[in-house]
Amino acid sequence: MNLSDSQTAGVPPVNRLGATEYVRQNLEHAISAGVVKVGQRLPSEAALAARFGVSRSVVREALRVLEVRGTTATRVGVGTFVIATEPVSQVDFAGFGATDLVEARPHIEIPAAGLAAVRRSEHDLEHLQGLIESMQRTDDPDEWVRQDTELHLAIAEASGNRVFTTVLRSIKAALALQSGQLNDGSNRRLPSEHEHRSIVAAIAQGSITEAEDAMRFHLDQVKDVVLTERSNTHEGENR
Amino acid sequence: MNLSDSQTAGVPPVNRLGATEYVRQNLEHAISAGVVKVGQRLPSEAALAARFGVSRSVVREALRVLEVRGTTATRVGVGTFVIATEPVSQVDFAGFGATDLVEARPHIEIPAAGLAAVRRSEHDLEHLQGLIESMQRTDDPDEWVRQDTELHLAIAEASGNRVFTTVLRSIKAALALQSGQLNDGSNRRLPSEHEHRSIVAAIAQGSITEAEDAMRFHLDQVKDVVLTERSNTHEGENR
Numbered sequence: 001m002n003l004s005d006s007q008t009a010g011v012p013p014v015n016r017l018g019a020t021e022y023v024r025q026n027l028e029h030a031i032s033a034g035v036v037k038v039g040q041r042l043p044s045e046a047a048l049a050a051r052f053g054v055s056r057s058v059v060r061e062a063l064r065v066l067e068v069r070g071t072t073a074t075r076v077g078v079g080t081f082v083i084a085t086e087p088v089s090q091v092d093f094a095g096f097g098a099t100d101l102v103e104a105r106p107h108i109e110i111p112a113a114g115l116a117a118v119r120r121s122e123h124d125l126e127h128l129q130g131l132i133e134s135m136q137r138t139d140d141p142d143e144w145v146r147q148d149t150e151l152h153l154a155i156a157e158a159s160g161n162r163v164f165t166t167v168l169r170s171i172k173a174a175l176a177l178q179s180g181q182l183n184d185g186s187n188r189r190l191p192s193e194h195e196h197r198s199i200v201a202a203i204a205q206g207s208i209t210e211a212e213d214a215m216r217f218h219l220d221q222v223k224d225v226v227l228t229e230r231s232n233t234h235e236g237e238n239r
Numbered sequence: 240m241n242l243s244d245s246q247t248a249g250v251p252p253v254n255r256l257g258a259t260e261y262v263r264q265n266l267e268h269a270i271s272a273g274v275v276k277v278g279q280r281l282p283s284e285a286a287l288a289a290r291f292g293v294s295r296s297v298v299r300e301a302l303r304v305l306e307v308r309g310t311t312a313t314r315v316g317v318g319t320f321v322i323a324t325e326p327v328s329q330v331d332f333a334g335f336g337a338t339d340l341v342e343a344r345p346h347i348e349i350p351a352a353g354l355a356a357v358r359r360s361e362h363d364l365e366h367l368q369g370l371i372e373s374m375q376r377t378d379d380p381d382e383w384v385r386q387d388t389e390l391h392l393a394i395a396e397a398s399g400n401r402v403f404t405t406v407l408r409s410i411k412a413a414l415a416l417q418s419g420q421l422n423d424g425s426n427r428r429l430p431s432e433h434e435h436r437s438i439v440a441a442i443a444q445g446s447i448t449e450a451e452d453a454m455r456f457h458l459d460q461v462k463d464v465v466l467t468e469r470s471n472t473h474e475g476e477n478r
């Protein structure tokens with residue numbers, strides 16, 4: 001649909017959707033039948049496009065539908081992995097599910113980090129750098145989690161955008177619960193501190209792109225751990 | 240900074256930032272000195288890169304800094320326009336500024352529309368379609384604004400992501416104030432209804448990409464009106 005042409009806006013692109021639906025159903029069938037198992041990678045976009053006789057954009061849309069339904073996860077530059085044979089129920093984090101957080105955080109925290117690089121005050125910067133140092137020093141896991149959450153909130157505050165700040169405040173309790181669970185279950189403390197330092201360094205330098213890249217990398221790592229834990233749970237259920 | 244290499248993460252890319260800073264300062268000077276006036280378009284990225292002897296990515300970063308500071312606005316495919324000689328104070332919308340809304344809404348409402356296309360229930364769809372019809376029928380401007388806001392909230396709810404729903408609920412009053420102001424000041428009712436129909440049609444069809452494109456187009460139109468009003472205000476101040 002060409003949205004610049006008001007005459008055609010709203011006309012359903014029937015053929016393309018039909019093709020997407022066809023590819024999606026085939027892939028879902030292959031996954032539920034165990035042809036591709038949990039933990040395995042799907043063929044490349046190019047290979048799937050050739051197999052189904054459709055364009056790569058049709059394959060890409062079908063893969064996005066699978067991801068939204070919770071059966072696959074796409075890692076940029078690596079591929080699309082099966083993480084569940086059926087959509088899964090969510091762990092509850094203070095009213096938000098793990099998928100809610102993994103799905104929504106990049107859309108909010110990546111642009112917020114970019115804006116923070118240009119808008120942070122000296123006071124914001126001191127606060128961020130103080131949290132980085134204090135997290136490195138503490139022996140108390142609960143205190144670490146509290147400061148992890150505070151750091152993410154402080155970055156949103158430094159963005160100067162009150163919508164982003166409001167979102168992070170609303171999900172603060174959920175972030176803390178997820179941070180605690182990730183640090184219990186996996187060895188995330190040191191990598192996490194390293195990633196936080198990169199984010200704050202980019203914000204200190206005033207580089208929008210570096211700050212966004214550093215936050216994207218951090219949230220991708222968080223996502224990987226969340227998805228790995230979920231696929232392990234599923235493999236356990238299948239045994 | 241190559242974030243996949245943990246040895247180099249956090250090392251400041253000094254040269255590139257120096258170049259960005261150089262380009263930004265030159266452009267800000269040109270704008271404050273009136274070499275490029277409010278309402279005028281800056282030269283293309285390629286022309287600026289050639290003039291300053293830097294790469295286009297350096298120019299792009301410098302232009303993003305100008306936009307974040309509120310002196311320029313970039314319209315995709317059209318160019319970067321000067322909208323103010325200095326950063327401006329914001330109109331207040333229920334605790335959020337016009338910039339807060341214009342800046343944050345696309346990051347939240349575009350992915351929410353995409354998810355809604357895949358996750359909406361039949362009940363969600365009936366609610367959305369009912370609002371579209373009811374907005375077309377009403378003669379009461381306040382009722383139209385209330386339903387405009389309700390439609391955006393209902394799309395977030397249909398996304399099934401509770402973070403997006405929470406954000407839209409938090410900014411509901413601000414959205415209503417902005418919607419009212421846009422409809423008072425400019426002839427946005429009919430185009431807005433057309434854009435809403437495209438969004439809901441894409442959600443009904445289940446197409447993630449079409450729903451995102453339709454929401455992006457709608458929010459771009461809103462942004463254009465907000466920026467035009469702001470640059471008019473500025474031209475008035477400069478007279």
